[in-house]
Amino acid sequence: MSKTILITGSTDGIGKITALNLAKKGHNIYVHGRNEAKVFQVISEIKEASNNQNIVGFVADFSDLESVIKMADKIKNEIPKIDILINNAGVFKSKTLENKDGLDIRMVVNYLAPYVLTNAILPNIKKSEAPRIINLSSAAQAPVSEAVLTGKEQQSENSTYAQSKLALTMWSFNLAQQEPNITVIAVNPGSLLNTKMVKEAFGQHWSPVEKGSDILVDLALSEDYKNDSGKYFDNDKGEVKGYFSPAHPDAYDEGKIEKLLSITKGLL
Numbered sequence: 001m002s003k004t005i006l007i008t009g010s011t012d013g014i015g016k017i018t019a020l021n022l023a024k025k026g027h028n029i030y031v032h033g034r035n036e037a038k039v040f041q042v043i044s045e046i047k048e049a050s051n052n053q054n055i056v057g058f059v060a061d062f063s064d065l066e067s068v069i070k071m072a073d074k075i076k077n078e079i080p081k082i083d084i085l086i087n088n089a090g091v092f093k094s095k096t097l098e099n100k101d102g103l104d105i106r107m108v109v110n111y112l113a114p115y116v117l118t119n120a121i122l123p124n125i126k127k128s129e130a131p132r133i134i135n136l137s138s139a140a141q142a143p144v145s146e147a148v149l150t151g152k153e154q155q156s157e158n159s160t161y162a163q164s165k166l167a168l169t170m171w172s173f174n175l176a177q178q179e180p181n182i183t184v185i186a187v188n189p190g191s192l193l194n195t196k197m198v199k200e201a202f203g204q205h206w207s208p209v210e211k212g213s214d215i216l217v218d219l220a221l222s223e224d225y226k227n228d229s230g231k232y233f234d235n236d237k238g239e240v241k242g243y244f245s246p247a248h249p250d251a252y253d254e255g256k257i258e259k260l261l262s263i264t265k266g267l268l
């Protein structure tokens, strides 16, 4: 049966190939990007390559939470039931570090935007018979500093990226507890996959981007993961099916998660 799948940041990299591969399997795909022309271009590329006409797009700049809320409102009206949400959009290197609300853009795109989007469209996700949310984490995870989260302090790319990815993972585990009927999974798609983000940041890569797309397609569709809500899968560890790995210890610390979510709510 075809599923309705929304993939953020799907005009490039892992998200784009995942959208194409899921389209080839006949699912209804909703892509997202921040550039309207690019979203249209990717929709037509995917339609042609997959022979699937059920591809629709949304535009929003995830460094601006108002833009995320506007997109969520459109989604709420246009997609009554969402089976799978893949929170894939992410940034490592950003020319501008602060958004118009004084928040760190890396923290906004990688953690606050998926948090805001997911919560806004949760009613539509809950309409699915077997909903799944997949959050793109990373092998890079570091304790979240309140000053970085609230935009009071800017740190290096490595440090801020790792903090944003641990924040996403901590929230992912909490969401799994709050919503027992939704399978919520955090995943490291594999380190240094050959994408724009990695090329810009490191100038080298280790693995083909398909490695990341393969695990996302698997996590999205395979029955094997249906009871794996609240887990973190690490694609660097080789065989992933049936294998999950511990995330950073803070992701299992109820007190730290509560503090993170309380600060997060205060920012919105």
Ligand SMILES: NC(=O)c1ccc[n+]([C@@H]2O[C@H](COP(=O)([O-])OP(=O)(O)OC[C@H]3O[C@@H](n4cnc5c(N)ncnc54)[C@H](O)[C@@H]3O)[C@@H](O)[C@H]2O)c1
Residues within 6 Å of the ligand: 008, 009, 010, 011, 012, 013, 014, 015, 033, 034, 060, 061, 062, 063, 064, 087, 088, 089, 090, 091, 109, 136, 137, 138, 139, 188, 189, 190, 191, 192, 193, 194, 195, 196, 197, 198
């Ligand atoms: N490539 C890797 O080795 C690797 C490793 C671990 C995790 N990840 C994660 O995988 C996800 C996909 O990354 P990728 O490697 O494909 O990189 P990528 O740069 O090719 O893709 C990132 C996507 O996010 C979108 N995006 C970035 N900033 C945005 C903004 N302000 N508004 C809207 N969309 C925005 C981009 O347009 C792009 O489509 C990210 O969350 C990344 O952190 C990647």
